[in-house]
Amino acid sequence: MEIENIHLRDYLRVLRKRRMTIFTFFLITITIVTIVTFTMTPSYRASTKLLIEKNETNPLDNSSYVRFDPEFLETQYQIIKGFNVARSVVKILSLDIVYLHHFFPEDEEKNPITGFAETIEELIAGILGTSELEQELAVNGSEFETSKTPDAMTKADEIALYLTEEIMVEPVRNSRIVKVSFSEKNPVLASMIVNTFATAYMEEILEINMATSSRAMKWMGKKAEEERIKLEKSERALQKYMKDNDIVTIENKIAIVPQKLQEFNLKLTKAEADRKELEAEIEKIGQFDNDFTKIESLPGIADNIALQTLREQIQTSEQNIEELSKKYGKKHPAMIKAMSDRDILLEKRKSEIQRLVKSKQSGYELAVTNEENLRTFLANTKREALLLNERFIQHSIMKRDVENNRLLYQSLMAELKKQSIANQSQAVNVWVVEPAQIPEFPDKPNKKINLLLGLVLGLFGGIGLAFFIEYLDNTVKSVDEIEEKFNVSVLGSIAQFSKKEALVERIAAIDSRSVISESYRAVRTAILLSSAERPPRRILFSSMSPKEGKTTTTANLATTIADNDNKVVLIDCDMRKARQHKVHQINNLNGLSTYLAGLSDKDYIYSKPDRFSYDIIPAGPAPPNPSELLASQRFKDLLDQLDKLYDFVLLDSPPILNVTDALLLSKVVDATIVVCRAGQTNYDFMEKGLKSLRNIDANILGVVVNGVDKKNSGYYYYYDYKAYYGTEDRN
Numbered sequence: 001m002e003i004e005n006i007h008l009r010d011y012l013r014v015l016r017k018r019r020m021t022i023f024t025f026f027l028i029t030i031t032i033v034t035i036v037t038f039t040m041t042p043s044y045r046a047s048t049k050l051l052i053e054k055n056e057t058n059p060l061d062n063s064s065y066v067r068f069d070p071e072f073l074e075t076q077y078q079i080i081k082g083f084n085v086a087r088s089v090v091k092i093l094s095l096d097i098v099y100l101h102h103f104f105p106e107d108e109e110k111n112p113i114t115g116f117a118e119t120i121e122e123l124i125a126g127i128l129g130t131s132e133l134e135q136e137l138a139v140n141g142s143e144f145e146t147s148k149t150p151d152a153m154t155k156a157d158e159i160a161l162y163l164t165e166e167i168m169v170e171p172v173r174n175s176r177i178v179k180v181s182f183s184e185k186n187p188v189l190a191s192m193i194v195n196t197f198a199t200a201y202m203e204e205i206l207e208i209n210m211a212t213s214s215r216a217m218k219w220m221g222k223k224a225e226e227e228r229i230k231l232e233k234s235e236r237a238l239q240k241y242m243k244d245n246d247i248v249t250i251e252n253k254i255a256i257v258p259q260k261l262q263e264f265n266l267k268l269t270k271a272e273a274d275r276k277e278l279e280a281e282i283e284k285i286g287q288f289d290n291d292f293t294k295i296e297s298l299p300g301i302a303d304n305i306a307l308q309t310l311r312e313q314i315q316t317s318e319q320n321i322e323e324l325s326k327k328y329g330k331k332h333p334a335m336i337k338a339m340s341d342r343d344i345l346l347e348k349r350k351s352e353i354q355r356l357v358k359s360k361q362s363g364y365e366l367a368v369t370n371e372e373n374l375r376t377f378l379a380n381t382k383r384e385a386l387l388l389n390e391r392f393i394q395h396s397i398m399k400r401d402v403e404n405n406r407l408l409y410q411s412l413m414a415e416l417k418k419q420s421i422a423n424q425s426q427a428v429n430v431w432v433v434e435p436a437q438i439p440e441f442p443d444k445p446n447k448k449i450n451l452l453l454g455l456v457l458g459l460f461g462g463i464g465l466a467f468f469i470e471y472l473d474n475t476v477k478s479v480d481e482i483e484e485k486f487n488v489s490v491l492g493s494i495a496q497f498s499k500k501e502a503l504v505e506r507i508a509a510i511d512s513r514s515v516i517s518e519s520y521r522a523v524r525t526a527i528l529l530s531s532a533e534r535p536p537r538r539i540l541f542s543s544m545s546p547k548e549g550k551t552t553t554t555a556n557l558a559t560t561i562a563d564n565d566n567k568v569v570l571i572d573c574d575m576r577k578a579r580q581h582k583v584h585q586i587n588n589l590n591g592l593s594t595y596l597a598g599l600s601d602k603d604y605i606y607s608k609p610d611r612f613s614y615d616i617i618p619a620g621p622a623p624p625n626p627s628e629l630l631a632s633q634r635f636k637d638l639l640d641q642l643d644k645l646y647d648f649v650l651l652d653s654p655p656i657l658n659v660t661d662a663l664l665l666s667k668v669v670d671a672t673i674v675v676c677r678a679g680q681t682n683y684d685f686m687e688k689g690l691k692s693l694r695n696i697d698a699n700i701l702g703v704v705v706n707g708v709d710k711k712n713s714g715y716y717y718y719y720d721y722k723a724y725y726g727t728e729d730r731n
Contacts, residue, residue, distance in 0.1 A: 017709065018466035025462035033454030037445045044187035045443035046194045049434040050178045050201075052076050073178070076428070077169040079208075080180060080201050086160040086167070088200035093192060096156035102186065103159050167197060177433060187439045194436040202430045209428070224412040231405040238398040264381055268374040275367035282364055307356070310349045317342040476681045482703055485683065486690055491530075491673065491702040492523035494553065496709050505583040508556040508563075509611050517560070520553075523704055524560040527673075530701055536670030537643060539701070542653045542662040544685040548677040549706035551579045554652040558614045566647040568614035569605070573665055574654045575626040578619030584609040591620025595638065596629040615646070626654075631664050639668060656689040663696055671701035678708045 015022065054072050079085065090096055095103065168181040180197055184190035321338045328335050476482060479490040495515055497504040508517045528535045541557075543550040554570060562568040571592060572580035581588040586606045594600040595617075607615045623629055642649045651669060653662040666672045672693060676686060693700055 022462035026458035029458030030454045037450040040445045042442035043183045043444040044439040045183045046190040046436040047181040048436040051431040053429045085200045086163040089196045191436045191438045227409040234402045264378040271371040278364035314345045489702040491526040493705040493708045494519045505552045505555045508559040520556045520560045538649045538669035540651045540669040540672045543675045544689040550675040562613040568648045569646045570650045571617045572619040575619045581618040591618035593620035593623045666698035
């Protein structure tokens with residue numbers, strides 16, 4: 001799908017076409033603005049400048065850092081515009097007493113325009129279900145009871161609400177200065193009110209600070225007292241618990257018991273190891289079955305010093321016996337004594353081994369007993385440790401509670417003292433930099449700006465309205481749109497006829513050199529060149545609805561085709577609302593209807609009426625059944641006879657969408673030409689009519705656009721043609 005390109009000339013065409021709409025809107029707008037501007041009551045604006053800063057200085061802190069707070073100034077603006085400040089202004093200046101007549105004039109006649117504006121505002125408020133007064137109460141009535149109805153309000157309250165509406169607060173760019181302004185028809189009163197607003201604002205800030213500090217001090221004092229009571233209760237509970245559970249002794253034991261547990265664990269481990277070692281040695285001794293030689297080799301016995309001494313003595317004795325045996329016999333006294341000494345030593349070794357075995361057994365029994373005792377001691381110590389831990393955990397919980405309460409109480413007391421010191425400083429610092437002076441010149445209305453805005457609004461509003469109306473316009477505007485929307489050829493366009501003294505239906509016969517006559521000749525050329533072999537001879541002219549120019553187009557095209565040395569006959573087939581007999585100024589008693597009805601076989605063709613170069617068959621008297629007559633065989637025979645006598649047969653039919661006559665005629669002609677009128681023919685009607693013709697396979701030759709405003713539609717043919725003929729005349 002191709003995107004349509006919009007050119008600058010299309011916008012210019014719309015502006016030329018809708019120039020009266022633009023001019024009318026501009027004239028109405030500038031008139032209203034002028035009347036309103038010169039009838040408005042002059043208003044004087046008085047302004048004062050305030051320096052508003054947030055005090056971030058802490059008396060207990062030497063830091064000069066100021067924290068950025070983007071909402072601070074906006075908050076101050078709302079306080080200045082608040083109902084409380086306005087109510088203070090009313091009270092200070094006694095506006096409800098001294099200036100009551102100024103705000104509530106009893107006998108003053110209202111300006112008609114002002115009264116009309118107030119009436120409109122009241123109607124809008126009634127539609128929305130709320131009044132402007134109620135909206136102000138909802139926003140600014142923090143201290144004012146919003147449940148009050150306007151009838152129950154005092155004059156002072158109404159004046160205060162009026163002040164909140166009119167007071168203006170705006171920051172001065174790139175500074176901390178705030179400009180407070182008030183407009184009033186009395187310049188002296190305006191300056192008084194705006195200066196009083198600055199004073200009332202500073203008093204309001206002071207009251208807010210004092211009220212806030214008082215509430216904070218009261219709350220912290222109450223909270224500190226509660227925390228003090230909680231601290232005392234927790235301390236008494238801790239003291240009682242320590243007394244009941246001998247916490248002082250427990251604190252000493254709590255460090256000893258774990259050490260005892262560790263020592264018992266170590267001793268128990270060593271006792272278990274000793275017992276197992278002795279148990280293993282006894283088991284080994286039992287396996288040797290009193291074999292003292294093997295028992296003597298055991299590690300726990302072999303390293304005995306006494307036993308080692310006996311072994312050395314026995315070895316020495318055996319060496320002695322061996323040496324004596326070399327000298328003496330066995331019965332020698334020396335041998336007997338040496339052997340007796342050895343036997344004594346062997347007996348001592350045996351006794352020593354038995355003693356060591358018994359010592360091992362006694363040691364094992366002692367180790368078992370020691371292990372059992374250590375286990376008992378360890379279990380008792382564990383129970384004691386658990387009991388101590390349980391008591392100490394509860395003691396720690398209660399002690400921690402006491403510490404927390406003490407910290408909270410101390411923090412509150414410190415904050416209370418800090419707040420009492422900080423209250424001596426102002427939270428917001430306000431200075432009047434420039435008091436309001438009595439204005440000399442009115443602020444409103446600004447006549448120059450109002451008139452300039454009226455000119456701009458009227459011009460651009462009119463242009464916008466023109467384009468909006470053009471957007472809503474669904475009628476035929478240009479040739480290109482018809483070709484793009486309906487895929488049909490445009491044979492030509494006929495300019496809007498503006499001469500009042502002549503009939504447009506006869507323009508081609510009366511003034512052949514006019515622009516309109518040339519337009520019809522262009523359509524004639526398009527018809528003659530529409531076919532490669534020969535142009536269509538039977539041509540039907542119709543439109544979508546009445547008054548679109550089909551009768552005018554048919555008559556003028558008949559003239560232009562006949563002027564080209566062609567024999568032409570025009571048949572007025574619109575037997576319901578015939579007009580061709582009036583255009584050609586002929587009698588309509590005999591015509592197409594009388595011929596088709598069989599009432600007359602002659603005198604129904606008028607040959608070249610006054611100043612016309614073609615023949616015409618008028619519609620005749622209106623019959624009761626035009627469609628049946630047009631669908632008859634007699635009508636088809638008539639067309640066949642006319643084909644033999646004339647080169648072209650032009651048929652003027654009723655509108656397509658009104659009756660079916662045009663659809664019936666389109667089946668017996670060679671081509672159908674649709675006539676539409678620019679700015680009148682609806683695109684929806686055009687689409688519906690063309691669809692009806694296409695549904696019956698009618699040969700649509702093209703469309704003739706009638707009544708085109710050449711100057712406003714972007715067509716420059718008019719100027720070129722006029723210039724051409726003007727040059728010819730001069731030559």
